[in-house]
Amino acid sequence: MRILLIEDDVSLAETLAEALIDQRYVVDVVTDGEAGWNQTQMLDYDLLLLDVMLPELDGVSLCHRLRSHNYTMPVLMLTARDTVSDKITGLDAGADDYVVKPVDLQELFARIRALLRRGHVASTPILTWGNLRLNPSTYEVSYGQELLHLTPKEYGLLELLLRNGRRVMSRSVIIEHVWSLESPPEEHAVKVHIRSLRQKLKAAGASGDLIETVHGIGYRLKQLE
Structure with missing residues (x-):
């Protein structure tokens, strides 16, 4: 937010x-x-x-x-x-x-x-995607029973993806929503944070491609089965 x-x-x-x-x-x-x-x-x-x-x-x-x-x-x-x-x-x-x-x-x-x-x-108090849950009121993120410890940027990235589901988020849009105007990073920084976020999700039991790369466009969440 x-x-x-x-x-x-x-x-x-x-x-x-x-x-x-x-x-x-x-x-x-x-x-x-x-x-x-x-x-x-x-x-x-x-x-x-x-x-x-x-x-x-x-x-x-x-x-x-x-x-x-x-x-x-x-x-x-x-x-x-x-x-x-x-x-x-x-x-x-x-x-x-x-x-x-x-x-x-x-x-x-x-x-x-x-x-x-x-x-x-606040129309959706708790954001979910399968076993993934994010509570904007407490800033807690979990996958199944596993609590994830995210950095502020990782949290912001995941919240943005959860609020948009299958909609593709470009790197420029991610930067606009997750970083302040005073400290916008290079687009490569988004890739670095996405990689770290994937690793933490995978360690908690999520599939490695829960966050999909849409080549040449951006990122979105994987379709639920």
């Missing part, structure tokens, strides 16, 4: 982005409201984490603009001001929830999970 973090405090943005990446999210970071607006027009995001006090365009105005243009992704606002009037202003502009700085990370993660559960991304 992809999150856009719009925060002008660079140190805080780096801390939050690192924590969210550890939670298996793909995170893009911008530092002003206009850049945030431009970013939402280029990519589809599952959630926006939006500071209220921003240069160029403040968070409340950005949220209002998004809603007036029919953007429906959840918006979680960050603010240093814990007053009822500030919360009402943000919620009236279209925000879904509020977190007050200094941010408690566990509370932030819980609020993000709750917002994502409300949206379309």
Whole structure:
């Protein structure tokens, strides 16, 4: 799942982005409201984490603009001001929830999970493909009774494949969904991660070709028998 973090405090943005990446999210970071607006027009995001006090365009105005243009992704606002009037202003502009700085990370993660559960991304709580199971709420992946220990990129890759089943995912599409815009890899890196993911699946009892290579195009899951 992809999150856009719009925060002008660079140190805080780096801390939050690192924590969210550890939670298996793909995170893009911008530092002003206009850049945030431009970013939402280029990519589809599952959630926006939006500071209220921003240069160029403040968070409340950005949220209002998004809603007036029919953007429906959840918006979680960050603010240093814990007053009822500030919360009402943000919620009236279209925000879904509020977190007050200094941010408690566990509370932030819980609020993000709750917002994502409300949206379309939670229509299938547990993703399955035969004996393979991925739980987006707990980040647990198993094959049969065997728990798989995946890196964040391996997890993101597998979640993307499970959400698309037999649809072929090209390497460029995989990079767009699994890597942040600040650190896109060469396409060869996708091949390396796919190989590692196959090895872990095979060690857990899956067939070696559970993830199929469609030569010249990309990857997909093998047809279930």
